[in-house]
Amino acid sequence: MRLTIQRDELANNLRDLIGIIVGCIIGGFGISLFLIPFKASPGGAAGVAQIFYYLFNVPAGVMMFIINVPLFIAGIVIFGKLFGLKTVWGIFWLSFWTDFFNGDRFLGIEVLQGFFFRINEQSVSFTNEIFLGVIAGSLLLGLGAGLVIKFNGSTGGSDIPALIIRKYLGLTVGMSYFIIDSLIIFSVGIIFKNPNLILWGFVSLYVTTKATDFVVEGLSYTKELFIVTTRGEEIKRYILQDLDRGFTLLKGEGGFTGEQKEVIYVALHTRELPKLKAKIKEADPGAFVVVNDAYEVMGDFRR
CATH class of the missing domain: 3.30.70.120 (Alpha-Beta Plaits)
Incomplete structure (x- = not known):
C-alpha cells in the first residue's frame, strides 16, 4: 500500500515537473519573441530584465535568473520553506527558454528567415506590429504562467516581493502585485522615454492576468x-x-x-x-x- 502511494506521488511530481517545463517553454517564447522586441513590460522579473537587456545587453533570461535567486532566498529566510523545488525548477526553465528563443539564433536557419522581422538592433519578432506583438506575447506568457501554476509551480517574479509587502505593510497580495508591477511598467516607460510603453505595459499585464486565470480556473459555465x-x-x-x-x-x-x-x-x-x-x-x-x-x-x- 505504501509503495503504491509513493509511486503515485512520484508520478504526480514527475507530471508537475514536466508540466512546468511546458509552461515555461510557452512563456519564454512569448517573452523573447513578442514582448521584449517591443519593450512591452507586463511587470515582474521579465519587465526588469528588459531594462537590463536594452541598457547593458545582458541576456534577459540570465537577468531574470539573477533577479529571482536572491528573491527566492529571501522568501525562504522570511517565510521558511514556502517555495520549494518546483519554484527553483520554474525559475530556471523560464530563464533558460527566454534566452533560448532569442530570435537572432533562428536567423541563421534559412527556412525560418522569412518569418522574422528585425524590430531593433537587439531583437527580432514574428510580427512588426506592436499591437499583435503585445497581445500574442501576453497571451503566451499568461498561458505559460497558468500552466506552471496549474502544475503547482511558480516562476518567482513578483510573488515573493508581494508576500513580503503583505507581511510588513499589511496590504493584500493583489494590491501588492499591482504596486510592484505598476512601478516596473512606469520605470520602463520613463527609462526608455516613451509614455506609450506604459500604456502597452498595462495592456500586457491585463491580458497576461486574464490568460493565466483562464488556464488556472477555466471558463465558468x-x-x-x-x-x-x-x-x-x-x-x-x-x-x-x-x-x-x-x-x-x-x-x-x-x-x-x-x-x-x-x-x-x-x-x-x-x-x-x-x-x-x-x-x-x-x-x-x-x-x-x-x-x-x-x-x-x-x-x-x-x-
Missing part, C-alpha cells in the same frame, strides 16, 4: 446562488420542478432584525440564471441574493 428569503416555498418548488435542480437549505437569522430566514444554496448552469432571478423577484422581491462564479462542481451535478 456554472453559477452558485445564496438566496436569503422568508418566502422560500415557491422558489424551492421552482428549482426542483422547473429547473430540475437540487439545493441545500441553511438556517439563517437577520443580524439586525433577528428574524428567522431560509438560506437556499443552489448551483446551476449560467443559462438558467435569468429564469431563476426572475422567479425570485416574483416570489420574494425583498430576497437577498448573492451570485458567484463556480469554476468547478464535483459530485452529482448535471451540466
Whole structure:
C-alpha cells in the first residue's frame, strides 16, 4: 500500500515537473519573441530584465535568473520553506527558454528567415506590429504562467516581493502585485522615454492576468446562488420542478432584525440564471441574493 502511494506521488511530481517545463517553454517564447522586441513590460522579473537587456545587453533570461535567486532566498529566510523545488525548477526553465528563443539564433536557419522581422538592433519578432506583438506575447506568457501554476509551480517574479509587502505593510497580495508591477511598467516607460510603453505595459499585464486565470480556473459555465428569503416555498418548488435542480437549505437569522430566514444554496448552469432571478423577484422581491462564479462542481451535478 505504501509503495503504491509513493509511486503515485512520484508520478504526480514527475507530471508537475514536466508540466512546468511546458509552461515555461510557452512563456519564454512569448517573452523573447513578442514582448521584449517591443519593450512591452507586463511587470515582474521579465519587465526588469528588459531594462537590463536594452541598457547593458545582458541576456534577459540570465537577468531574470539573477533577479529571482536572491528573491527566492529571501522568501525562504522570511517565510521558511514556502517555495520549494518546483519554484527553483520554474525559475530556471523560464530563464533558460527566454534566452533560448532569442530570435537572432533562428536567423541563421534559412527556412525560418522569412518569418522574422528585425524590430531593433537587439531583437527580432514574428510580427512588426506592436499591437499583435503585445497581445500574442501576453497571451503566451499568461498561458505559460497558468500552466506552471496549474502544475503547482511558480516562476518567482513578483510573488515573493508581494508576500513580503503583505507581511510588513499589511496590504493584500493583489494590491501588492499591482504596486510592484505598476512601478516596473512606469520605470520602463520613463527609462526608455516613451509614455506609450506604459500604456502597452498595462495592456500586457491585463491580458497576461486574464490568460493565466483562464488556464488556472477555466471558463465558468456554472453559477452558485445564496438566496436569503422568508418566502422560500415557491422558489424551492421552482428549482426542483422547473429547473430540475437540487439545493441545500441553511438556517439563517437577520443580524439586525433577528428574524428567522431560509438560506437556499443552489448551483446551476449560467443559462438558467435569468429564469431563476426572475422567479425570485416574483416570489420574494425583498430576497437577498448573492451570485458567484463556480469554476468547478464535483459530485452529482448535471451540466
